[in-house]
Amino acid sequence: MRFLAFASRNRKELLRDPLNLAFGIGFPVVLLFLLSAIQANIPVSLFRIARLSPGVAVFGLSFMSLFSGTLIAKDRTTSFLMRLFASPLSASDFILGYVLPLLPIALAQSAICFVTSFFLGLSVNANVLLALAVLIPTAILFIGIGLLAGTVFTDKQVGAICGALLTNVAAWLSGTWFDLNLVGGAFKTIAYLLPFAHAVDATRAAIAGDYASILPHLWWVIGYAVAVAGIAIVVFKRKMSSDSM
């Protein structure tokens, strides 16, 4: 059970970083309030809370890549990982230790997002619990991207790739800020070849109680999550047995 000690350390490192809390919890909540205020002042239905909150929940999860990637990259660059690689921790201990603390943080972040949405008019019902479950593969996908980025890049590079590029790509191509049908064409095709729009649509379907529409979208997310997490684990294990950390 050595991985539990390592997981506990990682949880503390993540939660004690005020930037993580600001971006992970504060930013999505601010967005919900801001976009709901805009919605209240425009005649078209652009940011209805039932459509907005699933999008913001997925967008918020994209920060999990930044958190996990930065943590791993910093451990590498400060030699902390070298100390741990010289210890009896196995590859699976490392992977579980990095991934496990992020899952409850991701779920808590999504839960806070929905609870905030209740105050902005989202219906309080059991579908929100289903939406939280639907978001788990999305959380794993973003954590996997972070594990991969943190294993390969420096913490500064992770900041640029996961903090700037990924969050923007995930946001623009998810259909959160605008209806993808409004753009259509190649943009929409590309968006639906990637997992982010499917993640938002699956969560929206869960919130709406449209159960039949969940799985067709969720399979895309699960497929990407399994592939990315698998690649991340392989790359991490290779890095562990290589000479360059």
Next chain:
Amino acid sequence: MTTAIQATDLTKKYGAKIAVDALNLSVEQGELFALLGVNGAGKTTTIKMLTCLSRPTSGDAFLLGDSVVSAPGAVKEKTNVSPQETAVAPNLSVKENLELIAQIYGSDKRAARTKADEMLSVFGLTGVTGDRAKTLSGGMQRRLSIAMALISDPQILFLDEPTLGLDVLARRELWAAIEELKGRVTIVLTTHYMDEAEALSDRIGIMSEGELKAVGTSAELMSKTGTRTLEDAFVSLATEPGVRA
């Protein structure tokens, strides 16, 4: 005397570059052995191979009977390392850092707490028990790093340039802490400070360009080279072509 480390033709190549060239070395149990050399001499690569962080290209080393090539798990259970760069978890307190390493090496929570208290006392860290590691001075972080390496009760301890970058007072304090360990723990210490090697070690190995040029006490090395200081002996051995221990 029991042999703690027996390296036979230990070699590491990176492509065409030979980082460590057929190193043969024997270190007795309880001995403090210093590896002395300029930057790039192969000291850190040797430590990495002996701590199972880097697989030898050829040759082998046995640590208390276990091979770094075929039984790295067994080697890791009885060794610990304080890497060249200070390797601490920045957002964990001093005590939490110590408890983390104790638990990773198999202690339960209670035993880890007891061991941490002991290390805090031995290394004069009781005044900063609850302070986050990132707030400590360089000297205190290095001291914590060494305490973290010792909390697992290793039979063999590797200290990679433990006083690099420290001021004179911090260096002397660390020397005193290392002196305390002599005889109880087998220590391999790398350094490029002559005075450090002379003050702390039972024997000194001089490395240059990946080769172990000579091994002996400082008096033996001076006698061998007909010099009056260890620095002169080092310069003579490190620059003399074709010399090998």
